[in-house]
Every structure is written in C-alpha cells, then in structure tokens.
Amino acid sequence: MTHLRLPLLMVGLLMCSYSFADTPQQEKMKTCNADASAKALKGDERNAFMSNCLKAKPLTPQQEKMKTCNADAATKALKGDERNAFMSNCLKKK
Known part of the structure; x- marks a missing residue:
C-alpha cells in the first residue's frame, strides 16, 4: 500500500497542474x-x-494581408481593373 501512494500522489499533482493552465x-x-x-x-x-x-x-494572417493590400491600393488611389490586378498580385505575395 505504501508503494502505491507516491505514484497516485504524482498523478494527482499532474492533473491539478494541468487544470490551472489559462x-x-x-x-x-x-x-x-x-x-x-x-x-x-x-x-x-x-x-x-x-x-x-x-x-x-x-485577424487571421490572410485577413491581415488583405487589410494591408487594401490600404496600399487606397493609398495609390487605384480603381477598377488596375485595383483588381494590384490586389490579386499583392495577395499572392508571401
């Protein structure tokens, strides 16, 4: 019985420490x-x-990229096909 106490105590401590994680x-x-x-x-x-x-x-990384590309396109005052091409190219970059 004495040999069983230590492992049970260790398991109990591990379970308690796991539940305290945020x-x-x-x-x-x-x-x-x-x-x-x-x-x-x-x-x-x-x-x-x-x-x-x-x-x-x-925001997801894709949303962050979209936000950045959109801001860049607005700064450059792009419209229509020119904006679409810019956005497509910008979003493909890593």
Whole structure:
C-alpha cells in the first residue's frame, strides 16, 4: 500500500497542474482587463470597452494581408481593373 501512494500522489499533482493552465478566453480577459486599466476606464465606459474587447476576434494572417493590400491600393488611389490586378498580385505575395 505504501508503494502505491507516491505514484497516485504524482498523478494527482499532474492533473491539478494541468487544470490551472489559462484558456484562450482567460488570456483574452487578462489582456482586455490590462488595457482597460491602462486607459483608466471606470463604470459604464469600462464595461463597454470590456464587452467590445472580448467580442473582438484576432485577424487571421490572410485577413491581415488583405487589410494591408487594401490600404496600399487606397493609398495609390487605384480603381477598377488596375485595383483588381494590384490586389490579386499583392495577395499572392508571401
């Protein structure tokens, strides 16, 4: 019986440590909370900020690329076929 206690204790400790890892939602909550504190938001203003922050989803790499290419096309004032060609070329680049 004594030999069985140590392995069971180790398994229990491993299971406990695993459950304390932060989930992505907890990480997002920490980040939003830190941002709200840095901006010194309080009351309804803080609640609105936290709500919007927690709803926001991070952009995928493709969305980031699309955003950058779109901004570049707007800066160059491209329109029509010229814009389409630019966007196609820009999005194909790595």
